[in-house]
Amino acid sequence: MALAQTYKGDALTLEQGWHMPDRGTVGIAFLIVTESALFTIFVVAYLVYIGKSLNGPMPKDVLDLPIVATICLLSSSITVVFAEHALKKGHLGAFKLWWIATIALGLEFLTATGIEWHKLIYKDHLTIRTNLFGTTYYSLVGLHASHVIVGMVFLLLVMGVTFAGFPIQTQFRRVRFLSWYWHFVDAVWVVVFTVVYVVGR
Amino acid sequence: MALLQGLGAALPEHRVANIFKPLATPAQSEYHIALLVLAITGAIFVVVAGLIVYTIWRFRRRPGDDAKQEPPQVYGSNQIEVAWTVIPILIVFVLIGVSARVIASVQNASPPPQMLKVTLIGHQWWWEVRYPDYGIVTANEIHVPTASATYLELQSADVIHSFWVPQLAGKTDLIPNRTNYSWIDPREPGVYFGNCAEYCGTQHANMLLRVVAQAPEDFKRWAAEQQKPAAENAAFQSLSCVSCHTIKGTPAKGKFGPDLTHLMSRRTLAAGAIANTAENLRQWVKDPQAAKPGSLMPSLQLTDQELGQVVNYLESLQ
Amino acid sequence: MASIDYPLERPRPKEGEFSFSETLYRWVATVDHKRLGLMYIVTALLFLVIAGLMASVMRLQLAFPNNHVVGPETFNRLFTMHGTTMVFLVGMPFVAGLSNYLVPLMIGARDMAFPRLNAFGYWIFLFGGLLLYFSYIGGGGLSGHGSAPDVGWFAYAPLTSKAFSRGASTDFWILGILVAGIGSVASALNVIVTTICMRCPGMTLTRMPMFVWVMLIDSWLIIIALPPLTAAQVMLLIDRFLGGNFFNTQAGGSAVLWQHFFWIFGHPEVYILIFPAFAILSEVIPIFSRKPLFGRAAMVGAVVAIGFISLGVWAHHMFAVGMTSWSNTFFAASSMLVGIPTGIKIFNWTATMYGGKLRLDTPMLFCCAFLLQFLVAGLTGIMLAVSPFDWQLHDSYFVVGHFHFTLIGGLVFGLFAGMYYWFPKATGKLLCEKLGRWNFWLFVIGFETTFIPMHFLGILGMPRRIYTYAPDRGWDFWNLVSSLGVIAQAAAIALFIWNVIDSIRSGEKAGDDPWDGWTLEWATSSPPPEYNFEKLPVVRSSRPLWDLKHPHDPDWKFEQ
Numbered sequence A: 001m002a003l004a005q006t007y008k009g010d011a012l013t014l015e016q017g018w019h020m021p022d023r024g025t026v027g028i029a030f031l032i033v034t035e036s037a038l039f040t041i042f043v044v045a046y047l048v049y050i051g052k053s054l055n056g057p058m059p060k061d062v063l064d065l066p067i068v069a070t071i072c073l074l075s076s077s078i079t080v081v082f083a084e085h086a087l088k089k090g091h092l093g094a095f096k097l098w099w100i101a102t103i104a105l106g107l108e109f110l111t112a113t114g115i116e117w118h119k120l121i122y123k124d125h126l127t128i129r130t131n132l133f134g135t136t137y138y139s140l141v142g143l144h145a146s147h148v149i150v151g152m153v154f155l156l157l158v159m160g161v162t163f164a165g166f167p168i169q170t171q172f173r174r175v176r177f178l179s180w181y182w183h184f185v186d187a188v189w190v191v192v193f194t195v196v197y198v199v200g201r
Numbered sequence B: 001m002a003l004l005q006g007l008g009a010a011l012p013e014h015r016v017a018n019i020f021k022p023l024a025t026p027a028q029s030e031y032h033i034a035l036l037v038l039a040i041t042g043a044i045f046v047v048v049a050g051l052i053v054y055t056i057w058r059f060r061r062r063p064g065d066d067a068k069q070e071p072p073q074v075y076g077s078n079q080i081e082v083a084w085t086v087i088p089i090l091i092v093f094v095l096i097g098v099s100a101r102v103i104a105s106v107q108n109a110s111p112p113p114q115m116l117k118v119t120l121i122g123h124q125w126w127w128e129v130r131y132p133d134y135g136i137v138t139a140n141e142i143h144v145p146t147a148s149a150t151y152l153e154l155q156s157a158d159v160i161h162s163f164w165v166p167q168l169a170g171k172t173d174l175i176p177n178r179t180n181y182s183w184i185d186p187r188e189p190g191v192y193f194g195n196c197a198e199y200c201g202t203q204h205a206n207m208l209l210r211v212v213a214q215a216p217e218d219f220k221r222w223a224a225e226q227q228k229p230a231a232e233n234a235a236f237q238s239l240s241c242v243s244c245h246t247i248k249g250t251p252a253k254g255k256f257g258p259d260l261t262h263l264m265s266r267r268t269l270a271a272g273a274i275a276n277t278a279e280n281l282r283q284w285v286k287d288p289q290a291a292k293p294g295s296l297m298p299s300l301q302l303t304d305q306e307l308g309q310v311v312n313y314l315e316s317l318q
Numbered sequence C: 001m002a003s004i005d006y007p008l009e010r011p012r013p014k015e016g017e018f019s020f021s022e023t024l025y026r027w028v029a030t031v032d033h034k035r036l037g038l039m040y041i042v043t044a045l046l047f048l049v050i051a052g053l054m055a056s057v058m059r060l061q062l063a064f065p066n067n068h069v070v071g072p073e074t075f076n077r078l079f080t081m082h083g084t085t086m087v088f089l090v091g092m093p094f095v096a097g098l099s100n101y102l103v104p105l106m107i108g109a110r111d112m113a114f115p116r117l118n119a120f121g122y123w124i125f126l127f128g129g130l131l132l133y134f135s136y137i138g139g140g141g142l143s144g145h146g147s148a149p150d151v152g153w154f155a156y157a158p159l160t161s162k163a164f165s166r167g168a169s170t171d172f173w174i175l176g177i178l179v180a181g182i183g184s185v186a187s188a189l190n191v192i193v194t195t196i197c198m199r200c201p202g203m204t205l206t207r208m209p210m211f212v213w214v215m216l217i218d219s220w221l222i223i224i225a226l227p228p229l230t231a232a233q234v235m236l237l238i239d240r241f242l243g244g245n246f247f248n249t250q251a252g253g254s255a256v257l258w259q260h261f262f263w264i265f266g267h268p269e270v271y272i273l274i275f276p277a278f279a280i281l282s283e284v285i286p287i288f289s290r291k292p293l294f295g296r297a298a299m300v301g302a303v304v305a306i307g308f309i310s311l312g313v314w315a316h317h318m319f320a321v322g323m324t325s326w327s328n329t330f331f332a333a334s335s336m337l338v339g340i341p342t343g344i345k346i347f348n349w350t351a352t353m354y355g356g357k358l359r360l361d362t363p364m365l366f367c368c369a370f371l372l373q374f375l376v377a378g379l380t381g382i383m384l385a386v387s388p389f390d391w392q393l394h395d396s397y398f399v400v401g402h403f404h405f406t407l408i409g410g411l412v413f414g415l416f417a418g419m420y421y422w423f424p425k426a427t428g429k430l431l432c433e434k435l436g437r438w439n440f441w442l443f444v445i446g447f448e449t450t451f452i453p454m455h456f457l458g459i460l461g462m463p464r465r466i467y468t469y470a471p472d473r474g475w476d477f478w479n480l481v482s483s484l485g486v487i488a489q490a491a492a493i494a495l496f497i498w499n500v501i502d503s504i505r506s507g508e509k510a511g512d513d514p515w516d517g518w519t520l521e522w523a524t525s526s527p528p529p530e531y532n533f534e535k536l537p538v539v540r541s542s543r544p545l546w547d548l549k550h551p552h553d554p555d556w557k558f559e560q
């Protein structure tokens, strides 16, 4: 390949000064873009059908603000950052602690969702087939919850291998991608919360 | 025969539904803007295609050209670039302007007080036509008077259909759980052909529609005929036909199929699938699936005797 | 940079030294972007033939009035499967195949950013396609109604609800396309990351080949336009399996909502399909005119503009649903605006040819035909965008004419240009030029004969998706002409397939650089080795090989 010779001395400086963005970073960024597009459509469907149900129960009758769960989920975004920082500095103990805190907060959120759904189904008799509210509510909240679950699985995986003695410091990049994903799931919750519990009620 | 004349049997038929031969105001407006758009796009085509063909012809490599010699390397030109951005922008703005005007004039036309109101309900695969002011229910043929506008309320009983009678008006969909509006004002008496224009399942192809435009007095006569109830018939009423079909003045009150009260006043059977002749009617009642496979009217396995009675009765429904 | 210090030459057995099962294994287990690219393209061609044969049966049925070749149900399945296949199993894998094969080569990379994701993308796409076709067997479902889906390629609600579509055929449509769509998104993500992160030294964004630029934007469109379809399909699944009410009009749901969601995907989708053709033309025309692409910056800008505007025009497919006059005006306006950047593209290609020395070989012939045919297609698109005119034209054969002009006259002609152009790179053999000319002229003649009459049929009031029509509607003649054209089209495609097979077996050796090219793929051997480049190239302009071949007059002296 004679191209390098065409540019003679320049080629060398070019090669040395050439830095491309990190693959994983860009990959995660665009994964989040396409996920956002997916959520947008569900949110739009929810907004379109607010108040269009022909029969009850209506949101204002059965929905309570999930304040505690929301606080848990949002603060798990903070703990995960602390964990990330601890890992970067090499404080494995602190990392484990913050990581477990993140998982606990995530679990609390999922449990709260579970309890809410149980109440809606068995006490208020709202299922996915009851009316438009039921359909859109379970779909949107369920889609978000399924993302929380996926995040949980990965969080648990990292915890598992860490406690099994795997040198997690070597995987700092991947841990950071996971934390970005977690932030994304959190940000989506802010939207879902606003749409379902604030605007939709 | 005189009666049939009144019902419009001798009206000219417009079978070839050419959108460029409009015979009502909405179609006319659409035709006029179409002409303008065709002229503009035609001119663009001539200029641009001319340019392309000229370039290919003029700069094709000819035998004897020096293969090694590369042509001058031109990378671009900002002036030219601006020119062929600005000119299309101007054209597009003209097009947007005229579109906006025609959209408003067709869609937002204010209904005149003397209008006739018709509710058109799409079914898989036939049209229910209701005249709320006259108490008439019929199917697959919309009778309207010339010289005044008819307003159509469009609804659907099942899936989406679309109202389209090319010489009278462009399409408007019939959508379940929603009401749309359209209007037509045919100028000349005649039978105008249309079809369902939104795919609606198996027999979408045979969901044909006719608009029968009549002189106002003929229309009045038709309406008076249609308002009359029909005679009862024991043989017919003993069959399951009544669970799907209505015949006014009799216990037949089914809603699933077309109203048959004045069946014989219609030109076709089964939404234009076949002509309304004695023989066809017999065949249809015997085995609807043969004439219109997939139709939602099942074959009822009538005995020959039942068939004869039913068809005789149906033929009396003038 | 670390990436440059890869081992240069790995010991590599010659292709002939493998047994059949080993060769098969090497293809099935491959993560090499070139093999995956070819697998995509071959699969797409296979589906093109299948869907083309379906179209031929439809044309046979429509050749005469009151014809009885197939019944209504079969016909409805045919056009549904034809349209769905052409869009999702022909167009989309061509996007993925071309970008997979060419993007790494053109940016001087050794592979895609995520090779295994790439393989995953292909196999899941193939699985989706097979799932769709499995409906012919499994579509009856437990209740025994139906076979292949018959709801049209845009599957309007509520025709797809359980009440109107019993059996499992619609479920196969949903799942097949949903799964294939995941493959497309995976492959598009990969292309984006590859172009952003894997360019060889000196390959700044401004120096990237136009092909790569267009594919980058295409992939961007894919990752934001496909999720709406996926979302809508998930909703439909919820309706069908869990009894949800998203599109249940009985429960107050809206039938129009599906249309919005579908076309928010569907309109960008048609540009996703045409962009590869744009990409190909932007490479082929300069090479065969011996001039650089005229107005590179404007060309990139135009594609970005098309991609951007196309996200806001979707409801021009819905002018008849009874939107307010404001919405109709808005969507008419935004649709027409797309004409401006598209015009820039057509003009710049023409200007590239202007003053050049046109070598009218087969790839270039296809490009010339593309320019004229796409011009017509675009202008009929403008007519459709004029909403009052569209009230007449909507869902008529005029629309069918319009989109076959864009999809065949545009996309397929572009793909043929590309296949004739890069075939020597992929195989080391040239395609036969004489057969190529026959292929070209037969296709042009067949194409025009089939699809020009459809515009007239639309004007004569013929609706689309009808399995038969009465003899007295004035449609007989043009339908017959249209059907006859298919014969020439089929011959052209058969000829192409023969040309490919014959040239692989006994074609003329191509050498590494048969067209005297300027982009990096021509700098490596034909076919390229697994690692693409022995030594990663370094570039200083958008035409590195021009610099190499013209040391006294290099591009980088003019470009910045």
Ligand code: HEA
Pocket (backbone or CB within 6 Å): B044, B048, B087, B088, B089, B091, B092, C270, C271, C273, C274, C316, C317, C335, C336, C338, C339, C340, C342, C343, C344, C346, C374, C375, C377, C378, C379, C380, C381, C382, C384, C385, C386, C390, C393, C394, C395, C399, C402, C403, C406, C407, C410, C411
């Ligand atoms: C590759 C695919 C492709 C492409 C590129 C296009 C391009 C365009 N399409 Fe097309 N279209 C389809 C594929 C495509 N379409 C399909 C598949 C359908 C039907 C789907 C279905 O119902 O099944 C469809 C349907 C469709 C409709 C709906 C019709 C209906 O159902 O009623 C409309 C309406 O506006 C439309 C408009 C346009 C416009 C304005 C463009 C523009 O992008 C065209 C722009 C190009 C030009 C204008 C020419 C070049 C420009 C110049 C020379 C500059 C000068 C020009 C001017 C100033 C105007 N298309």
Ligand code: HEA
Pocket (backbone or CB within 6 Å): C048, C049, C051, C052, C053, C055, C056, C058, C059, C079, C080, C082, C083, C084, C086, C087, C090, C091, C152, C153, C154, C400, C404, C407, C408, C411, C412, C450, C464, C465, C466, C467, C486, C489, C490, C491, C493, C494, C497
């Ligand atoms: C890329 C997209 C694409 C392509 C290439 C085509 C190609 C063709 N299409 Fe298609 N078409 C669509 C996309 C496409 N179509 C879409 C999206 C729809 C809408 C569907 C819907 O309404 O839901 C549609 C609908 C559609 C209809 C309307 C159906 C209806 O509304 O009732 C018709 C009717 O004639 C038609 C015809 C054809 C024909 C004749 C070809 C021809 O060009 C095909 C030519 C190809 C062949 C004839 C193959 C022959 C090959 C061989 C013979 C080789 C055999 C040899 C060996 C195996 C060695 N198409």
Ligand code: CUA
Pocket (backbone or CB within 6 Å): B122, B123, B125, B160, B161, B162, B196, B197, B198, B199, B200, B201, B204, B205, B207
């Ligand atoms: Cu009703 Cu098509």
Ligand SMILES: [Cu+2]
Pocket (backbone or CB within 6 Å): C266, C267, C270, C313, C314, C316, C317
């Ligand atoms: Cu579109």
